[in-house]
Amino acid sequence: MTNIILRGCNGKMGQVITELVNVDKDAVIVAGIDTSQNKVNKYPVYSSFSQCHVRADVIVDFSSPMNLEEMLDYAKSREIGIVLCTTGFTKDQLNLIDEAAKEIPILQSANMSMGINLITKLVQEAAKLLVDAGFDIEIVEKHHNRKVDAPSGTALALADAMNQVLENEYEYKYDRTKERIMRTKKEIGISSVRGGTIVGEHEVIFAGTDEVIEIKHTAYSKAIFAKGAIQAAKYLPGKEAGKYQMSDVIG
Numbered sequence: 001m002t003n004i005i006l007r008g009c010n011g012k013m014g015q016v017i018t019e020l021v022n023v024d025k026d027a028v029i030v031a032g033i034d035t036s037q038n039k040v041n042k043y044p045v046y047s048s049f050s051q052c053h054v055r056a057d058v059i060v061d062f063s064s065p066m067n068l069e070e071m072l073d074y075a076k077s078r079e080i081g082i083v084l085c086t087t088g089f090t091k092d093q094l095n096l097i098d099e100a101a102k103e104i105p106i107l108q109s110a111n112m113s114m115g116i117n118l119i120t121k122l123v124q125e126a127a128k129l130l131v132d133a134g135f136d137i138e139i140v141e142k143h144h145n146r147k148v149d150a151p152s153g154t155a156l157a158l159a160d161a162m163n164q165v166l167e168n169e170y171e172y173k174y175d176r177t178k179e180r181i182m183r184t185k186k187e188i189g190i191s192s193v194r195g196g197t198i199v200g201e202h203e204v205i206f207a208g209t210d211e212v213i214e215i216k217h218t219a220y221s222k223a224i225f226a227k228g229a230i231q232a233a234k235y236l237p238g239k240e241a242g243k244y245q246m247s248d249v250i251g
Helices: 012-022 068-078 091-100 114-133 153-165 223-235 246-250
Strands: 002-007 027-033 058-061 081-084 105-108 136-143 171-173 187-194 200-208 211-219 242-244
Touching: 002 012, 002 223, 012 027, 012 223, 027 223, 058 068, 058 223, 068 081, 068 091, 081 223, 091 105, 105 246, 114 153, 114 200, 114 211, 114 223, 114 246, 136 153, 153 187, 153 200, 223 246
Parallel strands: 002 027, 002 058, 058 081, 081 105, 105 242, 136 187, 171 187
Antiparallel strands: 136 200, 200 211
C-alpha cells in the first residue's frame, strides 16, 4: 500500500486524484495540503506542511510553484520522494529541485499522461529514422479557450525529445506570418489552437515526399493525468535519490 500526501488536494486535479485513489486497492491518501478548505475529504487537510505530522511514502504535488522550498524541506527531512506535476517554475526553483534530488527521489514531468509519455518514445524513434529520408517535422497542439500559454509545455517537451536524438540541431518555428521564406530542413514547426473545451490534443506530423506519417494523442478528460500521477506515486517509494521521469514508470 502506497501512502500519499496530496498537495493541492482541493483543486480540480486534486479532487480527480482523490476520487481515483478512493477506489484504488494499492494506494491511499493519508493527508492533504491546501490553503483552501472548501472541500470535505476523507483524509485530514492541512494548510501547510509544518502542520502535517502524518507518515507517508510519497508526496504528489498538483498545486503551484508557491512554497516549493517548504515542500522540498519537508520531503528531505522525512526521506520521502515527490511526484512533481506542477509546472511554471523559475530557474532558481528548478535549481532547488535539482539540489533536492541529490537527497531524495523526485519524479518531474510536464505531462503525467501515460499515453503522452509513450508517444514521446515513438516520435523519438520516428525522428531518428525519418529526418534522414527528408521528412519535415511539425507539431500541432490544441487546448481549451481558457489556456493562456502557448505552445503547451507538452508540445515543447515533444519537440525537445526529438531534438535530443537529432543532436539538438533543430530550431523551433512558432510563427510563419512574419517571414515569406521556405521552411528550412532543420526546423520543427509548432502550431497552437485554442478553442472550446478541448482538454488536450497533440499531433506530431512527419511530412515527406508523397507520404505523411502522423502520431497523435487526444485527452478526453483530466483523469488521464491523475492516473499517471498515481502510477508514478506507486513507482517512486524505495527508489534512490535522483531525478525521474514518466518514461521511467512506463519502462
